[in-house]
Amino acid sequence: MASYSCVLVSAIAVSPAKTTCFNGLNYPTFSPSSSLGKPFVNCTLTSSIIYRATPATASCVYHDPIPEFAEVETRKFKEQLSKKLAKDRETFGNDLDSVVEVCSKIFSEYLHVEYGGPGTLLVEPFTNMFIALNERKLPGAPLATRTSLLWAQNYLDHDWNIWISKRGLK
16 A cells, blocks of 8 residues: 655744735735835735645555456446547547547556555546547547546545445455
8 A cells, every 4th residue: 555645734823913915915014015106905814724734644545556446447437438529420430539549548557557546536637648649640649638538526535435435345
């Protein structure tokens, strides 16, 4: 299992104080006037909370990729992507199968190498899909990539949780 460190955001209550802000927004400034020589507007903070990042004492643990899950999920992804993109046949023309194949191959590689469950979905494979489709001069790269990303956001973590629970893994 891969181990990753986490950062927790903690809230600290402080007494309300006057701060300067620009255009009425509560952004603290360090200068009584702007670079244009006009003074900032004084305003009172409505919140008495300051947020800061602190290192966590515990670490988050993610699973290593599971090849069997990757195979099953890639098949599901390929089938459903093909159905969704077929609705826009005029965009893809005769290249629909090639577009689906490129997206599925990159998605499969990501699942086999990177994906370790909820919290590990990255945007990088979808950027790679877009680049690969454009390099091959295949039509509909933005639509195919966006559809792929939305599918992953909607199904991938949920399918992982079902997969893990059926096999008694944690």
